[in-house]
Amino acid sequence: AQKITQTQPGMFVQEKEAVTLDCTYDTSDPSYGLFWYKQPSSGEMIFLIYQGSYDQQNATEGRYSLNFQKARKSANLVISASQLGDSAMYFCAMRESGYGGATNKLIFGTGTLLAVQP
């Protein structure tokens, strides 16, 4: 069964420093996608970054980068130069691939609450 694990319920980081949020996954499908979403206290889910299982390079989007280690089945999110506005819940998710093709269902981890301190 496919599974996403986020082992850090909460993290603190000083403003302007980098922080890594951990995510490991388990799947037997060779084709899958990994996502990170940010959920501030307002509740909206904001898409941050995507990594495909066949992508050769780690995904980057501005201050966000995804440290994709396929053999270890990890997809950690790195936020550089943290800002106060980065304080939020962060969810790692995996796109499920059903038999015969992608079903596009997302499986979410339990989330990591990031608090950026001034």
Place this chain on the structure above:
Amino acid sequence: GAVVSQHPSRVICKSGTSVKIECRSLDFQATTMFWYRQFPKQSLMLMATSNEGSKATYEQGVEKDKFLINHASLTLSTLTVTSAHPEDSSFYICSARRDPEADTQYFGPGTRLTVL
């Protein structure tokens, strides 16, 4: 961009009444939309996959007669919570997958339902 709206953002209703929540993709077409439920301090749980022009696919344990889903156009899906009870109080959030892009889901801002 890929903007998804939800309406209402917050609703309070009496037990036994029905509540309709709308999910719209504002600047793209979405053959497939998804409805999630999130309890406080918990992760998102997929309730159902909404497909334009066909019946929704419900996840195990989700009552399809209680949570009615209608995806009548390529930009609109609705979730109706019928005969709501206090235990239905939750944060409901939809997402849309942009056609023909297959991977990324874009989320609406969510609807907080409180059933008294």
